[in-house]
Amino acid sequence: MANELDNRREERTVERPKRGGLRAVHTLGLVALGVVGVVVAFWVLSSIAGLIWGVVKVVVVLAVIGGVLWLLLRRARR
Numbered sequence: 001m002a003n004e005l006d007n008r009r010e011e012r013t014v015e016r017p018k019r020g021g022l023r024a025v026h027t028l029g030l031v032a033l034g035v036v037g038v039v040v041a042f043w044v045l046s047s048i049a050g051l052i053w054g055v056v057k058v059v060v061v062l063a064v065i066g067g068v069l070w071l072l073l074r075r076a077r078r
Contacts, residue, residue, distance in 0.1 A: 022030075
């Protein structure tokens with residue numbers, strides 16, 4: 001009786017297909033998701049860097065205009 005149960009268990013384990021690992025579709029999906037993620041990350045980072053650079057340029061231009069006005073007003077008082 002115990003021998004029959006052992007044989008049945010062996011048959012079950014042999015008949016089951018292996019289900020481990022990633023399939024090609026899953027791998028392709030992960031690669032596509034990674035590529036899209038990298039593109040979006042670069043786009044977002046470049047947008048943020050562009051915004052910061054724009055603000056820096058405006059601040060520099062305003063500082064130069066303010067400095068020139070300060071020099072002109074200082075010279076006019078003399």
